[in-house]
Amino acid sequence: MNAALAAPIEPRVADASIPELVPIVSPAPVPSSIAYTYKRFPLTIVRGDGVTLFDDAGNAYLDCMSGIATNAFGYNDAGVNAAIAEALSTGLIHLSNLVTNEPGERLAHFLTSRTFADKVFFCNSGVEAVEGSFKFARRWARTYNAEGAKHEIVAVRGSFHGRLFASVAATDRAAYRLPFTPLVPGISIAERDLPSLATMLSAESTAALIIEPVQGEGGVRPMDHGFLRELRALTRERNILLILDEVQCGMGRTGCFLAHEPAGIKPDIVTLAKPLAGGLPIGAVLMTADVANALQPGEHGTTFGGGPLVTHVAHHVCERIADPALLMRIREDGAWFGAQLDGLKSAHPSVRAVRGVGFMWGVDVTEPASAVIERARDAGLLIISAGDHTLRILPPLTATRADLALAIGMLDTALRGVQAA
Ligand SMILES: Cc1ncc(COP(=O)(O)O)c(C=O)c1O
Structure with missing residues (x-):
């Protein structure tokens, strides 16, 4: 450690x-x-x-x-500008998620073929990706475990996961939390060390652990790769999902396409946003088939998420970052x-x-x-x-x-x- x-x-x-x-x-x-x-x-x-x-x-x-x-x-950037112009040439800025849009499918295919993920949910920001990941984790827990028994989400000291109600409950900053109590229940923050996490994760009720491979807002703190591997082993052993929040550290910023790659671990869920479309608003929840299979139509959604303009540009950005x-x-x-x-x-x-x-x-x-x-x-x-x-x-x-x-x-x-x- x-x-x-x-x-x-x-x-x-x-x-x-x-x-x-x-x-x-x-x-x-x-x-x-x-x-x-x-x-x-x-x-x-x-x-x-x-x-x-x-x-x-x-x-x-x-x-x-x-x-x-x-x-x-x-x-x-000439490439991003050209990708925006190309996307506009179809006349499609927005489509509803009720129809298939080709750029969205291409981007999802790119992300699933380049990463651990089998499926992707698109949204519009980092906080939406985190909130989505919490819902998907609870849905997975409810599908494969006794009804409602497994539901707790654990975050770690120094975390930042956003400022909506579930994400702020997982964010370790008093100034963001205290003016908005009571926060969403079933979300807690553990000390950022293995013994504390091992105790916290021993609870039968724990459904997921969320952690940033490099904490951003919490002071720019890269997590030790061995620590991430131990957390993966612990969560697997206890049938707990591992959610990696790569909204800030993912997509090339650490010198890897996804920040957790050098740790050699396979998470269950990764959240992405910020650089994914080079500055246009987008978020994504990357997940394994196991998580995706628990989701039913209508249980989660977004009007704008994954629209053709933004996903066309994101595909261009992803191809370049993966270079x-x-x-x-x-x-x-x-x-x-x-x-x-x-x-x-x-x-x-x-x-x-x-x-x-x-x-x-x-x-x-x-x-x-x-x-x-x-x-x-x-x-x-x-x-x-x-x-x-x-x-x-x-x-x-x-x-x-x-x-x-x-x-x-x-x-x-x-x-x-x-x-x-
Ligand atoms: C790690 C992490 N998660 C989530 C968020 C929230 O993202 P957004 O501001 O796009 O909602 C941020 C934003 O800084 C972040 O750094």
Whole structure:
């Protein structure tokens, strides 16, 4: 068991060798008629090209947030633009799920032939994919086990699975949960270590375990492959479904088509969304035949999910992401980027830790992450946070090593302006 996995999520220990964290002060909201559910950057983006975004004052920014891991190929990508135009040439933006649509079938075929899955359910976002996966797990449990006895869903410390009612019950962030209690029952959060999970999963009532192979919002924490294998063994032994939430870490971001592949495990369900259609809204639940066979028509549905335009574009995106040359480059350039971030950690005492894989990196800082993000923006780099004191760096999958080197230089500049603790 990887010792890092047993560590508390936000180590706030008083250790003289670790600089103290500077408290968070929230900025005033940016004036807008849109409901205040996001603390927006004071930035209006009007155009994008490649890995560069331009604001309304003509300033250029190197984008290392990718629309929160969504714009896989950056902006104004010729292939994505052509796929949209091709899809539109049929005249079909939307069809109902009551008829067969060819792009949807092609995409499902691609995903099932490229992954563990036998069947796919399409929806419109990550949270819908997670909510769908919970329903499918309960349906499977009810079909193959005593009526209703097996129904519990277990998530792990540091998780983020979305903000609708079932998914927020599986999300380990008090600020997202507490304003909305009572949450959906039958969903609990276990410590992220093997002994705790083994105890939790011993309950006869447990139907499924959900975990992100790399936790995103929870601080960019790659799960140890051995840990994932142990969880697979445990869930198999106890007849519990293993759901892997790859909404953020899947589809090439780790340098593999799906993030769990190098662990050598076969999950029962995988949720996908963000980059699947290169920026158009889509989600997918990938599942084994065993899970799919439990579903009956009408028990789940969506009006928009899997429409012809979005699935045509997603098929194009999937084919490109599955290219072994692209995946290899993400692994190699990602390892190089991680080494450069380690260099920044050595150079800046305000950097407490660096974690990540491929094009998905987290940097723990003593300052509020928002302060470093603001200075990075002033230096021309767009990054986001993963918690109050973690920077999250998510370059488009098309970023070159030269782009990554520029990002390191800008981050170095941002870290130089560190506030005193
Ligand atoms: C791992 C994970 N699951 C689910 C979601 C929810 O996805 P969406 O925002 O598309 O609903 C997210 C979003 O960040 C995520 O990172």
